[in-house]
């Protein structure tokens with residue numbers, strides 16, 4: 133099948149961000165990030181400082197969760213999460229470009245109790261998580277959310293530096309209260325590698341930055357300029373990619389690159405995408421980059437998508453997307 137061919141000549145760069153994590157504004161890292169964001173919009177990070185034991189615990193608990201019966205998993209189904217948009221969805225329950233994905237998963241976000249002003253005001257995608265009834269699951273996910281949110285701020289500082297902006301550019305304007313979405317996915321094995329289905333169909337991510345932990349099985353493919361390329365797992369490295377909002381802010385200079393997943397390993401593949409996105413109520417305006425960059429960007433854009441045209445807040449944008457992904461939950465959030 134032509135769509136399954138991948139070329140391996142292009143490589144996604146691996147960037148050691150330990151100096152950035154240590155609070156240093158290094159031009160070498162900024163340069164690497166800039167190159168990666170202009171080329172494929174994807175890069176691996178190592179030296180990120182996220183505890184391996186925590187990651188291991190998260191993976192073990194997730195396997196335990198998905199190994200349970202469907203009936204048990206449905207006890208925390210998304211319909212019960214209401215407007216907060218949290219909980220479990222079964223295989224086929226989520227659509228990409230109108231097609232059901234071959235995956236099941238859990239949705240989490242920043243944990244807010246009922247007294248929080250956003251919950252009081254009934255703001256969609258804000259609220260309490262639905263945690264599985266498994267010892268240590270809640271604590272592990274909340275710890276992971278906390279350390280990954282911090283890493284998100286750190287990497288966005290690196291991205292700011294890579295654009296010639298001050299390190300706090302995004303934090304000051306767009307991510308004082310970032311919208312955090314965290315998903316845990318289980319991709320069951322395909323019945324045959326030739327099956328016409330996708331774990332996740334081709335798409336771009338909505339927000340600023342996605343930081344993905346994947347297990348050892350692989351399956352994530354990225355649409356590079358030269359064609360589809362694999363993103364093989366690297367031990368203790370996260371895969372980062374640029375979302376639509378950073379594409380918008382940079383006038384397309386940094387790319388929100390299409391990607392997709394096909395699990396041909398014959399086993400259950402787990403992945404853990406963490407989405408670090410703008411404040412829900414932020415309106416995003418193009419950054420005043422040097423004119424030459426923006427001109428270049430216009431020529432290079434990979435499509436004429438509406439990310440540069442839409443008006444409104446990040447919340448408006450993400451809700452319009454979410455309604456297409458889970459049509460039956462649409463009325464909950466809109």
Ligand SMILES: O=C(O)CCC(=O)C(=O)O
Pocket residue numbers: 315317332337344346351352391392393403404405
């Ligand atoms: O599971 C993966 O490797 C990627 C998932 C993904 O692209 C997404 O959730 O947006």
Ligand SMILES: [Fe+2]
Pocket residue numbers: 335336337342391
């Ligand atoms: Fe994605």
